[in-house]
Amino acid sequence: MLTFGTYQKSAVTTAIYPKQxxxxxxxxxxxxxxxxxxxxxxxxxxxxxxxxxAIAAEIGDVLWYCAALAExxxxxxxxxxxxxxxxxxxxxxxxVLSGSGDER
Numbered sequence: 001m002l003t004f005g006t007y008q009k010s011a012v013t014t015a016i017y018p019k020q021x022x023x024x025x026x027x028x029x030x031x032x033x034x035x036x037x038x039x040x041x042x043x044x045x046x047x048x049x050x051x052x053x054a055i056a057a058e059i060g061d062v063l064w065y066c067a068a069l070a071e072x073x074x075x076x077x078x079x080x081x082x083x084x085x086x087x088x089x090x091x092x093x094x095x096v097l098s099g100s101g102d103e104r
Contacts, residue, residue, distance in 0.1 A: 004067075004077040011067040022072040030065035033058060 017025040037058040044050040070077045091097045 004081055007063070008067040008071060008077040011064050012071045014064075015068050015071075023069065026065045026068035026072060030062060030069060033061040033065055037062060 015026075037055060040050065040055045040058060066080075067077050070080055088097070
C-alpha cells in the first residue's frame with residue numbers, strides 16, 4: 001500500500017517549478033486545484049450529475065500540491081496527516097467538532 005511518505009518522495013520528483021518560487025508556486029497551485037474540485041462539485045448542483053473520475057483526478061492534483069508544499073517547507077506529509085488526525089480526535093473527545101476557530 002502506498003504511504004504518504006512514498007507518495008511525497010515520488011511526487012516531488014515531478015516538480016518542475018523554479019526553486020526561487022518554492023512555497024509560493026505549490027501554495028498557489030493548491031488553491032487553484034481546490035477551486036477546480038469545487039467547480040466540478042458545483043456542477044452537480046447545476047446539472048444534477050457528476051463525473052466521479054474527474055473529481056478524483058482533481059483531488060489527486062490537490063494532493064500533489066500538498067506534497068510539494070510540505071516538501072518545500074521541510075514537512076513530511078505523514079506528520080501533517082497525523083497531526084491533523086490528532087487535532088480532530090481531540091476536538092471530538094471535547095465535543096467541539098462543530099463551531100469555528102482554530103483553537104477549539
